[in-house]
Amino acid sequence: MSKSVKLTTPNQETLELPVLEASIGHDVVDIRALTKNTGLFSFDPGFVSTASCESKITYIDGDEGLLYYRGYPIEQLAEKSDYLEVCYLLIYGELPTPEQKKEFDATVGRHTMLHEQLTWFFRGFRRDAHPMAMMVGVVGALSAFYQDSLDIANPEHRKIAIYRLISKIPTIAAMCYRYSNGLPFNYPKNNLSYAENFLHMMFATPCEEYKPNPVLARALDRIFILHADHEQNASTSTVRLAGSSGANPFACIAAGIACLWGASHGGANEAVLKMLDEIGDVSNVAAYMEGVKQRKYRLMGFGHRVYRNMDPRASIMRETCYEVLKELGLENSPKFKLAMELEQIALKDPFFVERKLYPNVDFYSGIVLSALGIPTEMFTVIFALSRSVGWISHWHEMISDPALKIGRPRQLYTGAERRDYVPVDKR
Secondary structure, eight states: OOEEEEEEOTTSOEEEEEEEOOSSSOOEEOOTTHHHHHSOOOOOGGGTTOOOSOOSSEEEETTTTEEEETTEEHHHHHHHOOHHHHHHHHHHSSOOOHHHHHHHHHHHHHTOOOOHHHHGGGGGSOTTOOHHHHHHHHHHHHHHHOGGGOOTTOHHHHHHHHHHHHHHHHHHHHHHHHHHTTOOOOOOOTTSOHHHHHHHHHHOOTTSOOOOOHHHHHHHHHHHHHTSOOSSOHHHHHHHHHHHTTOOHHHHHHHHHHHHTSTTTTOHHHHHHHHHHHHOSGGGHHHHHHHHHTTSSOOTTBOOSSOSSOOHHHHHHHHHHHHHHHHTTOTTOHHHHHHHHHHHHHHHOHHHHHTTOOBOHHHHHHHHHHHTTOOGGGHHHHHHHHHHHHHHHHHHHHHTOTTOOOOOOOOOOOSOOOOOOOOGGGO
16 A cells, blocks of 8 residues: 655645655655645755655665665675675676676776876876865866767766776876875786775885785775765765766766865865874873863764764774784874774763764774875875765666656745846946
8 A cells, every 4th residue: 555645735735745665764755746736845955854866776774873785784795795896786786796797807907097198187287286186177087088988878888987987086096196296107907906906006116016915905995895885975966966967977976076075075084083183192082082072172083974873884994994003013003092092982981972973984994094004185085986986876877767857956045036127326
């Protein structure tokens, strides 16, 4: 039996609105007929109670602390899978067979090179340009170099664009870092895994052979998996809105990168490192936490807008953090001791426990990225690299939907009513 809700308008008219059932999670009230039948709009700033689309990709239950990619718990994928397999899962909806995975990995590996003229773009940026500024520009410029895959109505073109984006974004990200530091670009190597190749492009020098550390490569791969998608967040919604207009996929992903750059979205793990630097020493932690209680300071890396329970990614990232620091001999580093003291207070102090301010994924990932030698200004770039497959998957799902409509949010207008123009000499 189908469900519905009844809405009574200010004119005492009754409208019956259907309820659409979710496979798991919240059902939604279908208000598409609201304006046509009542002349009213709904009002929901920030879209906190609005389902902007139907999707089969990612499910989140913030109260229970659940995150599923295509039905698979994130804990299982982070432990047993690798990033490229997760990419395949997000895009196509199923885990690949051994043959499919081998072909997918090989195809991605063959497309990691950039058009050589595209590398010249970097010369136009100042040396002190933020890496995210370069990412937005260079990813957007891909559409000028790969014009053979811009017909979004053509499934084969979409497939080619998807492969190119997954393959080339790590190359672009590494080049942003190298350019900012006055280092020569490292070209990708097809014999390395996705994470190993990124570490090579970031840190290898022409002077000697570079061998990626497998423990560090696995940690980076896990970071990629944990950040691959997170449902209809601000940047994913931006990609969908841009894509709904028919914009090419490279432009849509560039729009997502630009949105992610915002401090309220992609800058959380960078903010954690800045907070640790501000605290300075473990002896200052107690005073800082008291300052947090008195709202003098902000506690970065704790709590989450979506999760009212423990962030399911945090425990995985915590374990990874210990593995990396042990491998690098940094377990006793002052910054790590400081972070662990913060963690213990937040997990035991009633003030933080009652408010469910648990450590989130950003708290640990910032420490891991720092230990890997990645500077804080590159943290959001790593986030963008990881999330690119989520954006691509949502774009692909949306474009493949025959019911696609261009996004057109409404507004509550509170400005001036109609008034007539007065010539300047009579005002």
